[in-house]
Amino acid sequence: MNLYAPSYYKRFKCIADRCKNSCCIDWEIDVDEKTYEKYLSVGGYLKENIAESDGCRYFELKNGRCPHLLENGLCRIIIDYGEDYIADICRDHPRFYNCISERREVGLGLVCEEAARIIIGDDELFSLEKIGECDDEPIDCDFDALPERDNIISLILESDKTLPVKIKMLENKYSINVNIHSMNEWLGILTELEILDKKWEEILNSATVSERKHDCCELYPNLERILVYFVYRHVSASSSYLNLRAKLGFSILSVKILVYLIERAQECNVENLIGLARIYSSEIEYSEENTDALIYEFESELAE
Ligand code: SF4
Known part of the structure; x- marks a missing residue:
């Protein structure tokens, strides 16, 4: 399936330590199965602070903060192991996806202050562009919006x-x-x-x-x-x-x-x-x- 995004999509980059409303604070951060397996095999602090409830694993917040968020606003997993070691949700946020019959669309969520700056402050007229392909199977939809x-x-x-x-x-x-x-x-x-x-x-x-x-x-x-x-x-x-x-x-x-x-x-x-x-x-x-x-x-x- 083809993947489409607004033309501003590619300009987004997390501003990490400069973010005043970090998504690593006050939000429950899920740890997906593949990342969890990776953490178990590496060991050390990576396998600590992971709780489980109703079959879902997530980082246990400390004073409302992700346990891996350093005082300077940076992520210690990225610093120590690189971006390949963060959970899927950390890599995906603030993106959202819509699967519509034969295509998939991705966007940036207003919830992220940097994404909001791009979406609201963008001078470019909104347009969609094909940014790649994905393996998802087309979905049968009764209604094409x-x-x-x-x-x-x-x-x-x-x-x-x-x-x-x-x-x-x-x-x-x-x-x-x-x-x-x-x-x-x-x-x-x-x-x-x-x-x-x-x-x-x-x-x-x-x-x-x-x-x-x-x-x-x-x-x-x-x-x-x-x-x-x-x-x-x-x-x-x-x-x-x-x-x-x-x-x-x-x-x-x-x-x-x-x-x-x-x-x-x-x-x-x-x-x-x-x-x-x-x-x-x-x-x-x-x-x-x-x-x-x-x-x-x-x-x-x-x-x-
Ligand atoms: S809210 Fe956006 S800019 Fe802030 S830390 Fe999260 S992804 Fe990065």
Whole structure:
């Protein structure tokens, strides 16, 4: 199968010790079977600090940090043994994959601050390119979301309309109603979901009681890139036309939430938008339960 990625994909490189929100902190890091075997054969510290639960092995965090993360922010496994010795998940993060009938697509997740900088700050127009091939077998899909996904992305990339106009066009074309809840009700729903970082709760609580301080139209090009990201990541893997519309609703809602938050933030600039998008992704996208709960809000409305 052919493997496709956004054109910015190849520019990503983990910034390691310069990362302020390292994925080696507060995240459970799985150790896959092949890596585990390797660690057993090498021995030493590599076979320590590995716990097992429900048949899955993972590094036991120490004070919330991966036991191999050094104080200087570097990984001691990479330093001592090289990149071939890190677990699959460490090598893969922040990439995500979608298998769609005869092709596989890969992208970078907004959860990683460096990936978020590339996705949101990229000047290049979004496009996909073939980056290689993979051994996966084609999957039989009842529904092919790609033609509609590509139409949606083309509409977002049109240069002669503003972001609010494009969003309105998408809402009308796909009969999506983000106003099933007011923005404060949506924020209330977010606070009831599983929360990983107290900072997220503070952002939501503060936005609920804050007045709008800024107009974010200067950030429309960056917000458009975020909308394309959500569509590329979520709409591509839709299982039916209704599911596609619900996932598009989730994508639009995600951007509207970010607009609402940045307009109430102390400063309305790209760096702050990147920070908000990163934490939103971490809290919502990287919890399947939370993402599903929001998509379900649209699915149940559309099914009526
Ligand atoms: S979050 Fe991204 S940049 Fe930071 S350590 Fe992880 S992969 Fe590297």
